[in-house]
Each structure stands twice: as structure tokens, then as C-alpha cells.
Amino acid sequence: MQLLKRFSPILTVIGIQLVVLIGLYLLIQGLWQGFSFSLSLWAKVSIQAAGAVLVSYLFRLPLWWIAIQFIIPFAVVLAIIFDLPTWVYPLAFFALLLFYWNSADERVPLYLSNKTTWKALADLLEEDRLSGDNKPIHFIDLGSGFSGTLVALARQFPRHTFTGAETAPLPYLVSIIRCQISGLDNVHVQRKSLWDVDLSRYQWAYAFLSPEPMPRLFKKVISEMPKGSKFISNSFVVPNNPPTDTRILEDRRQTELHIWDIN
Template sequence: MARAPSPAGILRAPAVQALLIQALAFPLTLGVVYLSARAGFTVSYLYVALVQGAIALGFTWWRRLAVWWRAIGFGFPLALLAASLLAIPPAVFLVIFLFLLLLYWSTYRTQVPYYPSGRRVWEAVAASLPQGRPLRVIDVGSGLGGFVLELQRQRPESRFEGIELAPLPWLYSHLRARLTRSKARFIRGDYENLNFADYDAVFAYLSPAVMTELYIKAAREMKPGSTLFSYEFVIAGQPPSRIVTLNTDGPKLYLWDF
């Protein structure tokens, strides 16, 4: 199961900081609106949203969050205003919220969104794996399970697994394996709770935000002769042992041999 995050870890998450910034900006917005009304300015909902967005933008810049968080900080109040004008039933918002929660789960903390890899990447990994002996391979952040299921089909003598934190993608991939009678196994949980020493290869298509931590764990735990695969994202200060070019202008597959 997933490890419970610490309060400090949650507060460091950019999404949580952005939410707290909106909460902090709100009383300041009320103050600006009050003073504007006292000064004779016409106060509309659009004016309130613009003031809230401008204050949130300032705090987001002060906290040195990424550029896109500044845009989100400014645009969030305007998006709320636009949504309120659409008069969408609250139940619809609830259904959308629950769906996105089950789909993305703790993306706010891990900073790892859903990145589908694609068949070309699967074939490149399959060609790069050792041949002639059974392997145990895991896909970290396995999403909908396509990579694991395909490689299990190609290498039936080996054991392919996927681990996924978000409930909905995990359930989907688990049911796919059951319905197709695949030997592939899908785990719902946090890869940090795995022991990479149990695997001959670890594949990751995650996010630059976690690649350094992933490499540190792999270097500490993976056994001699094993390989860490990363599609698209390199690891700062750690030159890969091998690079597989899938196409001329596209992302590459990076391999670190231990």
C-alpha cells in the first residue's frame, strides 16, 4: 500500500502551496474591494476575480513557483467566475471531481502526471532487455498497463509487473490482466515501498521532479547486472550507460547499467 506522506512533504507540494496562496490572497482581496468601494469605484465580480488573481500571482512569484503556477494562480479565480456563470448543476462538478481524484490521486504531491509511453517505446525496451533467461521487470507508474501487458506477452517466461498509485488506472490495468489471463501483475502503491533489488530491470516514464530520487533509490538497491530505464527524462549528474534513439527528433530512451 502507499506510504502516508508527511505533513511537511504535503506542504512542499506546489499544488498545495498554490491552494494556500489562494486562501491567503482572499482576505487581502476583500480589503482591496472594500477600499475600492469606499473610494467610489464600481465593484463587479470580474473586478473581484482580477484582484484575487493579481494578488495570488504576486504570492506565487514570491514563492518562486514555476511559471505555469503563476498563470494558474492568476487564472483560477477567473475560471471559477466563468464556471459559476455556466450554471452547471453541483452534482456534475462532484462527479468530475471524483473521477479526476481517482485518475490522478496524489499527483499534487508526487508531481508525476499520467504520461503514456507508446508501442515504439515498449519495443525499444523489449529489444534492450537481456535475452535467453527469465527476468523480473517492473514499470514504475504503470498507468493503464499497456507496457506491462505487451512485454509479458512477448516474454512469457519472464515476470512483468506494474505499480501505480492512482486507483482508477490501477483497477483498469488489473482488470485487463485478469480478463486477458495475462501473468502480468499490477500493484497499487508507491514505488518507494518496493525493493528494487528484486528486479532485473526498472522502467520509468515519470517526471523530471522525481528522477534524482528515483536514481538514488536504484543505485542503492539494484543488484549488479540490472538496468534502470527512463524514457524521455535524464538524471542530472548521472550520464546514462546507453541511449536508444527512437526517432530523429523525438524523446530518447536512457539506460543506466548497474
């Protein structure tokens, strides 16, 4: 059941491609029988890709799945043209799975906070240090990816402790190596689901996830984080729970950092 849940968006993606393929087949037959007109190979591939994008959009699949839907028909045809060996497909799928472990069931893909965001988080920590009692802080990145955010902050704030929770196997492995290479002893990553983290130990929690887990995550934050702590969400808000403050960053995507003071 758990496995089915993890793969359900992937099954939806495959199902949509198959349904569009049936539609394309009927269209090809209709054009040929009605008008003796035959589509070129790339016209067929483009129609398949556009159809898959349209149906995925109507099914409200997340944007990254819609992009994948567009790529699939072209990738399959190119693979056939260049006669790639069959083991390439499961291998590519497996490699993607190790990176995008949480895209399917958690609906959280892997994309990374940029350096402008690292700097904004550092500025917030610095503001807090100047206005507060200057005690060491425990900071957690919930879904820490390759740990770039954590290592950058750990280097700048040696008195604070930075922890990551990450379940995707390859990002976790990269994180372990990165933390080791950094030589810092105030940054650690755990192979742990963010749902299993005890947030009562942390004064700051940062998350860059997707709209999907936000309501459940916010409930966890409110019930576990200590009074006076801060929860920061990169880009994603919590329905019906406006943040205490929002910082709009001066990067290309105008990143929004939503900050909640936990009282």
C-alpha cells in the same frame, strides 16, 4: 501530518489564488477610485489567471500546477455563470484525487508513455536478448499508470515477467481490468508504493516519474538492483549520475530514454 504533506501543494495553489485575488481587489479599487475605471468580468478573470500563473512560476511550482492555476479562475466563473450545484466541486476534486493521487506529495503526475516509447523499450529488450544469455527477465514499471507499457511488452515477450507498482486508486483499478482482459499471465500490477518494492528481484526497472524523486530513487536502484541489471528513466536524469546511454526517440516530444547499466 502525512495528510498535510499530501495536500501541501494543493494548499499552496489555493494560497496563491487567494493572494492574487487580494491583489486584484486592490487593483479594482485603485482603478475605480483613481480613474473611475471599471474592468470587465473577463478582464478580471484573465488578470487573476495571469497573476496566479506568474506567482506559481516564481514559487517554482511544477508545470502542470501552473496550467491548473490558469484554469481555476475561468472554471470557477463558468461554474457560477452556469449555476452548477455545489456538490460538483467536491466530486470533481475527489475524482481528480483518485487519478492524480501522487501529484501532491510525490510530485509525480499521471502522464503515459507513448507507443514510440513502448517500441523503443521492446527494441532494447530485443537487443539484450540477442547479446545476452537469453534468460527470462523480471521487468518492473515503477509507477505503472494504466499499465499500457507493461501489457504491450508482456504480449511481445511471453518468456519475461512484467510487474507494475502503482498507488493511485483509479489507474490501479484500470490496470487490474486491463491485465485481466489481456489474457496474459506474465503481467501483474501491485497496489504498492515504488519505495516499498524490493528491486533485488528485477533485472530491468523502468520509471517515468518527475525530477523530484530521481535522486532518492537512484540510490534505491544502486543499493538494491543486482549486478548486470538495467535502470531506464523516461525523460528524467539523475543529478551528478550520468546515464550509461541515452536514446532520443523520434516522437513529437523527442523523448529521451536514459539507461544506466548497474555494475
